[in-house]
Amino acid sequence: MAMPRLLSTAAQPLADRLRQAEQPVRLIGHYDCDGLTSSAILARALQRCGLRFHLTNVVALTPDVIDQLNSEVPALVLFSDLGSGYPDLLAQLKTSALVVDHHLPQGETPPNVLELNAHKAGIDGNREASAASLAFALALILDEANRDLAPVALAGAWGDRMYLDGLVGWNRMIADMAVEDKYLNSINRLPLTGETLADALASSLEPYLLGVSGNPAATAEVLQDLGFDPAIALGELDVEGTALLADWLALKLLEQGAGKQQRTQLFAPQLDLPRWGCSVEELATMTDACGRLDDTSTGIAMLLGSPSGRERAEAYVREHREQLLEQLACVEFERGRAIQHFRGDNAALKGTICTLALGYFLDRSLPAIGLAPRDGKLIASSRAAPQLVAQGLSLAEVMAQAASACGGQGGGHAQAAGASLPLEKGNEFIDEVDQLVAERLGL
Incomplete structure (x- = not known):
């Protein structure tokens, strides 16, 4: 099955650069499901090329991350699931970098960076390809034997909820490839798990x-x-x-x-991974739980085939699920003119709470925003229903603009985006987001 031409053309320069890379390659990935799966795919691909690597998964690309990299002076940095929204930070890097990302790009790519971005390759990064999907494309160009990483790529796409309304685009092609290689089965059953x-x-x-x-x-x-x-x-x-x-x-x-x-x-076919002994959803859920509970190393180990990593990841799923159920039972959203928001104390849960609440019981005519402190900053996540995006709302633009006005940074996708800002700027940020959304929706 041929890869889309624009995608292979965009990925080829990164593959060529990796083949010439000095070792070790410094790999920086996001901490969520898509970030961990894309990191694992790239790690395995580098390993199979005979390249050593040093991997760190981070909550966000920040000046502190750039400062740390500059202190290490690596020959090459490879970013996965982050980077495209922060060209100013990438320009401060004192070495060459590769970026594999599906978020909306902001500004011009710095001269020290080669970028594989879904949107720049003619692919919808909201629906057709996640960072893991793009990492899989790069891995295939490096070595066709990396087809066995298709299940991990699908888990990344699932983690970014690209399964809603069915897989499309490059994600669909990966699924078809996995079926052809007997890594994936489609089974009709209810999406429930549990012993009883x-x-x-x-x-x-x-x-x-x-x-x-x-x-x-x-x-x-x-x-x-x-x-x-x-x-x-x-x-x-x-x-x-x-x-x-x-x-x-x-x-x-x-x-x-x-x-x-x-x-x-509720009635969509479930995607089973026989060789993994679980479904795509379960693999994504295990991966995400590791990231949300701040043990990205276990997530990577599990994705690379570690039995002990798998055991720990399964335990994390239970813990993470209990946390979410507890929070969802008591969360209260405050309505503004054009948004609804809540404040919590767990930054790792806020995005998922917004996603589930908006999908299952909130008013979908307004975006949902969650705020929580983390590492001395206020972290925000936002989600919008598809009909609001169809009306022209881009949360990536709103969060970037509102965060910038409050001395922070933001970006992401039209339907899901995030921001980081000073702790004391929470009220100002919410007011700014409310006004920007109201303007875009004509409220």
């Missing part, structure tokens, strides 16, 4: 069941009303029982105001 039916509903995040997820007592009551044995294993449900449960889930999501994408996903 009660566990599956009480721990469910996607779908998030308002008043049921995170509430074992309410779960038991629901199952009793439906005539189910709470202790029955999911795999033991017969056709009639599965249909009854599916009908209840669909009605529940409709009643609580879940979005169309979320309701449709």
Whole structure:
């Protein structure tokens, strides 16, 4: 299956530069699922090229990261899932750099940088390719044997929620390649996990069941009303029982105001990875949990095949899920003129809370913003429903402009973006975002 010509053309100069690289290559990746999966793909590709590397995954590209790199004086820095939004910072780097990123580029690429950016390669970085997808393209150009990294690339795309409405573009081509190579199977089943039916509903995040997820007592009551044995294993449900449960889930999501994408996903085929012993969603969830719980090393180890890393990642999933369920049960969003926002104390959870709340029970006519402190800064995440993006809203532009006005930095995608700013600027930032969104939506 041929790679899109513009993509291969954009990736080729980076592959050529890596083949000539002095060792070790300094690899800097983002800390979320897409950042970890893209880092793991690049790490394995470098290893197979006989290149040593030094990998660090970071929350954001900041002046401190650039200062640290300049103190190390590496011969070559390779950034994954970050960089395109911060050309001014990249220009301060005292060495050459390669960037593999799918976020909206801001400004001109500095002369010391070669960039593989989805948008510059004619690909929609919001839907058609994640950073892991792009890293996979680069890995293929380095060595066709890297086709076995397709499952990791798909997990990265899944982590950035590119599965909603089905995989498209380069992501779809990767999935087709994985099916051809027998790494991927498509199976029709409900998107629930757990040893028992009660566990599956009480721990469910996607779908998030308002008043049921995170509430074992309410779960038991629901199952009793439906005539189910709470202790029955999911795999033991017969056709009639599965249909009854599916009908209840669909009605529940409709009643609580879940979005169309979320309701449709309830019946979408699940993507299984037989050689990994899990689904693409589960691989993405394990990876993301490692990043959110600040153990990126375990995430990388798991993605590179470590059994002990896999065991720790599975434990992190349980811990991370409990944290999210607890926060979702009590989160309160404050409405402004054009946005809705909340303040929390866990910066690693705010983006996921915005995503799940907006998808499953919030008013989708307004973007959702989450703020939380981290390392002496105020970190913001924002999410918008597809219809707002269709109306011309770009959260990447809004967050960048609002953060800049408050002495910070921001960027990302039209539908999902983030920012970092001084702690004391929270109220000013929210007011700025509210005004910018109102202007763009004509409110």
